[in-house]
Every structure is written in structure tokens, then in C-alpha cells.
Amino acid sequence: xxxxxxxxxxxxxxxxxxxxxxxxxxxxxxxxxxxxxxxxxxxxxxxxxxxxxxxxxxxxxxxxxxxxxxxxxxxxxxxxxxxxxxxxxxxxxxxxxxxxxxxxxxxxxxxxxxxxxxxx
Numbered sequence: 576x577x578x579x580x581x582x583x584x585x586x587x588x589x590x591x592x593x594x595x596x597x598x599x600x601x602x603x604x605x606x607x608x609x610x611x612x613x614x615x616x617x618x619x620x621x622x623x624x625x626x627x628x629x630x631x632x633x634x635x636x637x638x639x640x641x642x643x644x645x646x647x648x649x650x651x652x653x654x655x656x657x658x659x660x661x662x663x664x665x666x667x668x669x670x671x672x673x674x675x676x677x678x679x680x681x682x683x684x685x686x687x688x689x690x691x692x693x694x695x
Contacts, residue, residue: 670683
């Protein structure tokens with residue numbers, strides 16, 4: 576399942592996105608096109624919500640240049656949840672995060688590296 580999710584997201588070609596919700600809409604469309612059932616804004620635990628959950632694969636989206644420290648804290652919260660087996664971090668720009676968090680794989684997909692971003 577993880578590779579299927581990664582393959583689907585790697586097909587994204589992001590135009591300029593003004594808001595993070597623009598990226599959310601692109602991800603929802605891409606997951607639906609790939610036939611992957613998902614939950615948007617999935618509640619993992621009290622006070623812990625991830626942008627998308629595809630089976631046990633969590634997807635977190637960050638617009639712009641995310642703060643690495645804050646993102647690492649988020650990833651720790653998500654990885655601590657039993658319903659998450661792997662995390663995909665989808666960002667516009669590169670951010671350094673561990674490849675494993677609490678024994679769970681973390682994959683980073685950078686939109687700017689997927690054929691570049693088409694600016695208006």
C-alpha cells in the first residue's frame with residue numbers, strides 16, 4: 576500500500592498554490608484518481624489529526640518552507656499512533672526529517688522537485 580500511495584503522489588504536478596488547502600485539493604483528486612480510499616483530516620488520537628490517512632499510511636502536507644523542528648514534533652505524534660504504519664510528508668520545499676520515527680518509515684515528497692512548479 577505504501578508504494579501505491581507514493582507512486583500516486585509522485586505523479587502530482589503542482590501549479591502555484593496560494594494556500595495549503597489548494598495542495599490538499601490536488602492530493603484528494605490524485606488519491607481518488609488512483610482509486611485509493613482516504614480520510615481527510617483523519618483523527619488519530621485526541622488532539623492529533625493528520626491531513627490524510629490512506630489505510631495505515633498518513634500523509635502530512637506543508638506549504639512553503641516548513642520549520643524542521645515543528646515538523647519533527649508532528650511526525651513523532653503521528654508515529655506514536657497505532658493506526659499509522661508509515662508517514663508521507665508532502666512539502667513544497669525540501670525539509671530535513673528522519674527517515675524513521677519511532678520505528679515507522681517517513682518518506683518525503685517535494686513538489687518543487689516533481690518536474691518543478693508551474694508558476695502563473
